[in-house]
Amino acid sequence: MRIFMLAPAVAALFAAQLPAQDITELLNRMKAMEDRIKALEAEVQTLKAQPPGTVAAAAPVAAPALPAIPVEAAAQGPPPGAPLTLGGAGPAAAKVLNPDISVIGDFLGAAGNGANRGTSSLEMHESEVGFQEVIDPYARADFFISFGEHGVDLEEGYLTFTALPAGLQLKVGKMRAAFGRVNPLHNHVLPWTDRPLVNQDLVNGEDGIDDAGLSLSRILPAPKGIFLEGTAQLFRGDTDGVFQADKRSHVSTVEHLRLYRDLAESTNIDLGGSFARGNSPFGNGWNQLYGADATLRWKPLRRSIYHSFVARSELIWARTVLAPVRTAALSLSTPIITPFGFYVSGDYQFARRWFLGARFDRSQRGNCLPTNPPTTTSCNLSLGPLALLQDTGGSLLLTYWPSEFSQIRGQLRRTQYGEGLTANELLFQFQFSMGAHGAHPF
Amino acid sequence: MLKRFFASAVLLLTAAAGVTRAASKLTVMTATQDLASLAREVGGDLVNADSIAMGYQDPHFVEPKPSFLLKLQKADLLVVVGLQLEIGWLPPLITQSRNARIQVGALGYLDMSQYCQILEIPTGQVTRAMGDVHPLGNPHYWLDPENGRRIAKELAAKFSEMQPANAAAFAQRFADFDKRLSIAEKGWEVRMAPYRGRKVVTYHRSWPNFCERFGLEVVDYVEPKPGIPPTPVHTLEVINTMKREGIKLILVEPYFDLRAPNKIAQDVGGQVAVLLPSVGGVKQVTDYFQLFDYDINLLVSLFEKAK
Numbered sequence A: 001m002r003i004f005m006l007a008p009a010v011a012a013l014f015a016a017q018l019p020a021q022d023i024t025e026l027l028n029r030m031k032a033m034e035d036r037i038k039a040l041e042a043e044v045q046t047l048k049a050q051p052p053g054t055v056a057a058a059a060p061v062a063a064p065a066l067p068a069i070p071v072e073a074a075a076q077g078p079p080p081g082a083p084l085t086l087g088g089a090g091p092a093a094a095k096v097l098n099p100d101i102s103v104i105g106d107f108l109g110a111a112g113n114g115a116n117r118g119t120s121s122l123e124m125h126e127s128e129v130g131f132q133e134v135i136d137p138y139a140r141a142d143f144f145i146s147f148g149e150h151g152v153d154l155e156e157g158y159l160t161f162t163a164l165p166a167g168l169q170l171k172v173g174k175m176r177a178a179f180g181r182v183n184p185l186h187n188h189v190l191p192w193t194d195r196p197l198v199n200q201d202l203v204n205g206e207d208g209i210d211d212a213g214l215s216l217s218r219i220l221p222a223p224k225g226i227f228l229e230g231t232a233q234l235f236r237g238d239t240d241g242v243f244q245a246d247k248r249s250h251v252s253t254v255e256h257l258r259l260y261r262d263l264a265e266s267t268n269i270d271l272g273g274s275f276a277r278g279n280s281p282f283g284n285g286w287n288q289l290y291g292a293d294a295t296l297r298w299k300p301l302r303r304s305i306y307h308s309f310v311a312r313s314e315l316i317w318a319r320t321v322l323a324p325v326r327t328a329a330l331s332l333s334t335p336i337i338t339p340f341g342f343y344v345s346g347d348y349q350f351a352r353r354w355f356l357g358a359r360f361d362r363s364q365r366g367n368c369l370p371t372n373p374p375t376t377t378s379c380n381l382s383l384g385p386l387a388l389l390q391d392t393g394g395s396l397l398l399t400y401w402p403s404e405f406s407q408i409r410g411q412l413r414r415t416q417y418g419e420g421l422t423a424n425e426l427l428f429q430f431q432f433s434m435g436a437h438g439a440h441p442f
Numbered sequence B: 001m002l003k004r005f006f007a008s009a010v011l012l013l014t015a016a017a018g019v020t021r022a023a024s025k026l027t028v029m030t031a032t033q034d035l036a037s038l039a040r041e042v043g044g045d046l047v048n049a050d051s052i053a054m055g056y057q058d059p060h061f062v063e064p065k066p067s068f069l070l071k072l073q074k075a076d077l078l079v080v081v082g083l084q085l086e087i088g089w090l091p092p093l094i095t096q097s098r099n100a101r102i103q104v105g106a107l108g109y110l111d112m113s114q115y116c117q118i119l120e121i122p123t124g125q126v127t128r129a130m131g132d133v134h135p136l137g138n139p140h141y142w143l144d145p146e147n148g149r150r151i152a153k154e155l156a157a158k159f160s161e162m163q164p165a166n167a168a169a170f171a172q173r174f175a176d177f178d179k180r181l182s183i184a185e186k187g188w189e190v191r192m193a194p195y196r197g198r199k200v201v202t203y204h205r206s207w208p209n210f211c212e213r214f215g216l217e218v219v220d221y222v223e224p225k226p227g228i229p230p231t232p233v234h235t236l237e238v239i240n241t242m243k244r245e246g247i248k249l250i251l252v253e254p255y256f257d258l259r260a261p262n263k264i265a266q267d268v269g270g271q272v273a274v275l276l277p278s279v280g281g282v283k284q285v286t287d288y289f290q291l292f293d294y295d296i297n298l299l300v301s302l303f304e305k306a307k
Helices: A002-015 A023-049 A054-058 A071-076 A091-095 A197-202 B002-014 B033-046 B066-072 B090-096 B145-162 B164-195 B208-214 B232-245 B259-268 B288-305
Strands: A100-113 A122-136 A139-147 A152-161 A168-176 A210-220 A226-235 A252-262 A267-279 A286-298 A308-321 A340-351 A354-366 A388-403 A406-416 A422-435 B026-030 B047-051 B077-080 B109-111 B199-202 B217-221 B249-252 B271-274
Touching (some): A152 A210, A197 A340, A197 A388, A252 B066, B026 B033, B033 B047, B033 B145, B033 B164, B033 B288, B066 B090, B077 B145, B109 B145, B145 B208, B164 B208, B164 B288, B199 B232, B208 B217, B208 B288, B232 B259, B249 B259, B249 B288, B259 B271, B271 B288
Parallel strands (some): B026 B047, B026 B077, B077 B109, B199 B217, B199 B249, B249 B271
Antiparallel strands (some): A100 A122, A100 A422, A139 A152, A152 A168, A168 A210, A210 A226, A252 A267, A286 A308, A308 A340, A340 A354, A354 A388, A388 A406
16 A cells, blocks of 8 residues: 555656756655655554444545546546545645736837827837735735836835724835826726826826825725725825925825715716825925716626726816916016816727727816926927916727737827827727736726 | 825724624625525525625626625625636735735635636646636536535535534534535436436536536537637537537527527537526526526436437
């Protein structure tokens, strides 16, 4: 019996002499087999010690004889007569204690006239590398490093404490702020190839409010069936074109309140209100942002992989302090501008792999203030610092998913910029993912 | 500015407690309705069991809606299928639940795949060129009643661990379930016995455990690869295979489009059976026993018709 059971171990020992075998791994395997043999020996001794008839009584749920295993399964399964092995390989076998690693590629192309905010004709826009893993019983960590063609940026890297009392959740690190619907999203989960004009003009576009800080959130008490979540965030206060921290006290804060409700099994509504405040990069005072967003989703569960519809809208107001100007009376005044912008969009999935979308954008911005992507025409100083320029755009989109792990998207975009220029562009995008990229929050 | 943040934080902290938990009953959340049904079998009135995915939706693609967080927040135990079936939706729900009891590795997290017989565990290189493969094995293992028994047994053990005072009741309920399942299994096997060895085509790889248990042979799939919708070329190959091998039955899950299976069935003079992979697949199938009753009744009637 023992010799028979040791046979696999001996075979493994011989196998160890084969080239390219990891000696450590084999030793571990042998150790595991040795432990298993000891366990089986102990089990045999226990069974031998029992009087006849007690075995069946001790195992009232003994498995009935299983039918013959098909040829393919037999090739993968244990040899005849071997004890039934329960359990799969188990997640630990696949990754041991390494983090889940993923790469998402985002290739962008553009054709046509981009006017004064044109992007490259062809570009490997972003390669996002993700590392995600549980740290200990109290926290997990998520890192997303964004490689562009010419540089590297830590898009997000934060620790999430998952075991706090009172239903609290704390995140510490660098993260995209919970301002509105679009700002927290990574590029690869956007329903467009670009970000709406209001985000480009008022919230630092693709980079968004993405800063080092703390985020505390909690599910708040609400009437039955309503999900109400409050989030308070404190950041260093550095966001290009939005906030600027000249000293330690120039931290910025973001507050977000989210209300979600299932209207029916297939339909739900998601409403949000946001507020962000930080030191204005343009003058002595605050830059404050107010946001409201609404999302309506429809996805019939029985055909959820074939049909869905999502309508989104987001409105953002800014109250920005600019550099002091000398008035006609030669005194200094602090000008404040209050630009406003919004977008409305809809996406309909009409087949398992196909989506059709449309978006309307409108946004004001301060004359001569930066945008992301940058506006390349030189600004018109004669309009004065308080002047607001208005950009208006519209897009039609068609998206195709070859599989869950790749996506091809085309976007026809027409934009009338505040400088009086009109852009007509065809944007196209190829996205693909490798590895175990964890799903993002809904 | 710091004052502002701390004021917001204090506001969050001092909001009236929204979580009220029943002390006497275990609150069990499961990934699928099958697991919830088994939890009710073993837990009876001592547990409140609810599920996230519905039996008639594709369990690979579930929206991680915030409304699920309200349930997960109160759960004492989260029971999952595992083998990456829920990888696209469950992890963010667990993290966002703010419930330390059900985090991966905690006492209240139970991956049932660790206790069941798993088929189709890949042994060679696994790549996405093979489609949406499950590198840890096929996750549709609950469709073998023997695995249902194993799940129930582990649930009883877990419930007892979490509520030792009710251990005897859980053991009794499991023994009762085991007895009823053994009787039902005999009936199912007797009914399927005349059709052992029958060849079938299935839409997705949802049925290896079911087919192995009841002696059906899966010859081909409507999907060219897991997760890849049917293509004209592959559909033609399936038609040729079915004609060559005399196969007349295509098994389809309720959430897949029936156009391609119907076209194939029409070409080969066969039939499409919308078989349920889960409890709740249709309204009248409300528990684990009814799931097999429904599927086996349907199969037997179709096999008899095809005589």
